[in-house]
Amino acid sequence: MIDIEAVSKTFETRQGRRHLALTGISLSVADGEFVSILGPSGCGKSTLLYIVGGFVAPSEGVAKVKGKPVTGPGPDRGPVFQEFALFPWKTVLGNVMYGLVQRGVSKVEAQERARELISLVHLTGYESFYPKELSGGMKQRVALARTLAYRPSILLMDEPFGALDAHTRTRLQNDLLDIWERDRKTVLFVTHSVEEAVFLSDRVAVMTRSPGRIKDIVAIDLPRPRLRADLLLDRRYQDYVVGIERLMETPAEEGA
């Protein structure tokens, strides 16, 4: 589904210096797989996601989706950003409908589908609210519904719960898994939380600090559907979390 092949990214700083953000990244994500990219802040993990999204061009290498090189953004890859990035001049309903209308769906049909999605993210009753009237968690629910509305086959999630408090974050993680279980879209999920990555993912790609490269890919062999309460008591879950935390602490062995 997604094939990232030897991708590197160099940024030109304002002073004209070159900063190597990502180097030699190769990663494949299968159809219907939930893969997390885990790493410390500044390791370029979001940049990697933006490259797959077509928002940023790689300096070297290529990202392919369904075998075709990515040349720009497209509705087959739906982003969900940490900053929510809602359209503040549109109501909740207007935001969720936006992509559908843009894709040429009739207003009536778009409204109907938008209402289904608003219900899916538990926001029924808030259709006519503006983003400024919503809390962070609710904004992210709207953003998720807005992206799911136009039926992307891939979800690109950029630390979507990073700006939320712990309680809200947990609730949204549970709801995301619920929604994902229904149609198992391919998900690429960027996070710096080990627990979040283990709880949600089929595989976790652990990245090193700048320049970002993939240190290891850990397959999370835990049964689904996953229930938080069961998982927290599960010895295997704990082992994964501790194991990955240790992996992140050990310095990268250059040239090993």
Place this chain on the structure above:
Amino acid sequence: MGRIGALPGVPPLLAGVALLVAWEFAARLIGISGLPPATDALAQLPAILSDPESLLDIAASLRRMAIGFALALVVATPVGLMMGRSRTVAAFFNPLLMVIYPVPKAALMPIIMLWLGVGDASKTLVIFLGVSLPVIYHSYQGSRAVEEKVLWSAAAMGMDAPARLFHIVLPAALPEILIGCRTGLVLALITMVTSEMIARQTGVGNILFNALDMAQYDTVYAMIVIIGILGFLLDFVFERLRLRLVGWAEPAADIIVGTT
């Protein structure tokens, strides 16, 4: 007093009355020549406002102002928005604007009159120039501040760059654009009057400066009051319109509905 003073509209009314009282006393006690008492000036208002010729003058002024203002919005907003989204466009226009900004637009009036004559075209052009700069500047700032991720979200839906400028950047920058428009509205009124000071044919400025030449100070001050009231009414109507258009953007610290 406390309760009445807190009613909407009462404080500005009190301020207006206080100004008139101070004016009246200053004129009567100090007796500056050329400063009529407020009551004498206000007594001229019915005469001016019932004279068809004066009303035509005022209407002519407002028409030029409306045309100049509208033209400025149509030209300045897209320029500002494009400057905010493209460094090349910004680099092209920025120095030009910095050169034009400090030049008093009314000071260009004599030069413009050489090209376009003393009629409506010159005056409308001066109003257009006066309004354009704040509108360009604020559109530019508003457009620059649009969150990149908001644009990316639209791009992922399949919207191309020209469509994003109109459908995303314009509404997202609208609160800032309208701040520029509010400044522009005041500048439109100022340039409207000064343009008529220099090219007198019709208009509010025509009545004002002709009365000044003939030492009819009651009329001069009555016209100043009329211009002030016009400014107040235009701003009042504009603010109502602005709040309707960008109510979604006003800060809303205390009306968040949930916690999750």
